[in-house]
Amino acid sequence: MADHHGAYCIDRPDFGSLFSALKKRGYSLVGPTVQDGAIVFDEIEAVDDLPEGWTDEQDAGTYRIRKRDDKALFGFNSGPHSWKKFLYPSETKLWSARRTEDGFEIEEGEKTIPQYAFIGVHPCDLRAIEIQDKIFMAPDTADPRYGRKREAAFVIALNCGQASKTCFCTSMGTGPRAESGFDIALTEIMGEGYHYFLAESGSERGHDVLRESGCRSAADIDFESAAKVSRQAVDGQIRAIDTNGIKEMLYRNYENKHWEDVAERCMSCANCTLVCPTCFCSKTEDEMSLDGEIADRWRYWDSCFTLDFSYIHGGTIRQTIRSRYRQWMTHKLAAWYDQFGSSGCVGCGRCIAWCPVGIDITAEVKALRESEGGKKNG
């Protein structure tokens, strides 16, 4: 028998013990839950808050949830939220300036740091968190707000057992199975008369939690079942991006006519950037109290699809939708390699589902490649 040290099985009725063990350690639990016709991430209290028996149907410009035939707890794919909502919230008070007799003084914006346990992080999203780490935890310029939350966070990954039509993690090399970067990785295994989780620890603290959660040790057969689950998520993927030479391909296609074709469809609504788990662009705004004594400095998510984003004195640099879509895609799939050493895309497919007109990043890459025709075989 192979070495399965640190791997356990938790039967479905005992799954709540995992929540108890985390709560005992002071974590605020956040995970998927059904709200307003979508599976979103929010604070949860108990297993009952999970989307038991729910799944999603997704395609370009489409997202619907519906009931499953079974009682799976994690039988769905990416929803409109990503974990950046917690680590890098859409609104952050950076600091406050208080007027003094001869100037002003600066006070910290965030006083308490939440200690989150993320429950059910899909492998693509796990990679997205690691990608944002490079932006917000770079040496010398690390954002302490992000850093403190990130270091405190307990991460429970969830290996996918299915793919939606918008998923393409396999082609991006980000899933559907988590290899590292978690405290615990779960695989939900169910069938006629059985429903349990294979729980692999990825850290000492993860191992501690599992030892306490009343589990049995995992055996070879459990890993074989988990591999089958992952297989389904691989086989279910119908979309893909050919990443071979993609950086060079995009860099040489700044002037491709295809951008105009996308611009005909793109409404520049910024949905894709807001649902993207790696998009990190922001703006800052100053908000003055009515008595003029306190000026709060806020950071908000922003998008390269707004005209204001590239405004400098005299005008907006990226005036056309063509140039803004090009900026987004060229940054995500090309410049990101130069800037942070990897693609900025993890293949979660959110931008495809949540685009109101169904623009599909995988199809646009394909179209760009095809438009090059015989010129380049990339």
Added chain:
Amino acid sequence: MIAEHAIPSHEAAQAPDPMGPQPFRVIKVKEEIAGCTTLTVEPENDEAKKLCFFQPGQFHMIYVFGQGEIPISISGDPSHPQQLVFTIMGVGTVSRALTKLKAGDMVGLRGPFGNTWPVEKGAGKDVMLIAGGLGLAPLRPTIYSILARRELYSRVMLLYGSRRPENILFQEQLDLWNKRMEMNVGITVDSADKKWDGNVGVVTELINDTSFSPTRTIAMICGPEVMMRFSAHALMDRGMSPKNIYVSMERNMKCAVGQCGRCQYGQYFMCKDGPVFSFEQVEQLYKVREV
């Protein structure tokens, strides 16, 4: 097997806030030309003092209470790190507020940020500085640095294009440097009335009128993007390599530490990889509109 937890466990959580400004006091205000002011500021505490050491070409983020924060290039002398000097044209909310400050007012500073003009690379060579409008301000620290060690350089030339004679920045200083023969200063204006007896025309005409050795000259250009593009091409037409031509770029910027994403220019972040680029680095991007 239990792997080491992959979360980067460095000092990120304890690091000082890169978005937190330090207090500085305005000690001198000088109106240079209409709408354009030079502010001299001094640090209010020891932490702020650390922000005063800079290299030519770098910039700070300057915060005005309740108004906002913008990037401003340093226009002062790097060998006087007791204070910082900024030359600001009032064009937006924050820059206009900055030009209205008085001695004694407080501002918040972060920085210095960005890379530097290749002052060292010019040693032993001729240096050609080409400025357009307010672009002279970010080049002034370079002039101070070069003139402080004038013996290291051969010819030093400044070609400066201004909109009108009354828009010429640092006029007295330019006259002085020219008179002392520390630097050849050529000035041209886009338009002028009869009182002006100098050059009229764009700065590229000054380049064409200047004799220089293309293989032993380093050029540093600062001004509007279109002016930098034409200047760089005028220099390359004369045989200069794009490797020896440097430009300083400008983009919208909110954080200056590579996190707001706004200052991207192709693969570059203006705040970290720039603002100074060799023309070789940006030549291709310069050809594309709306990058």
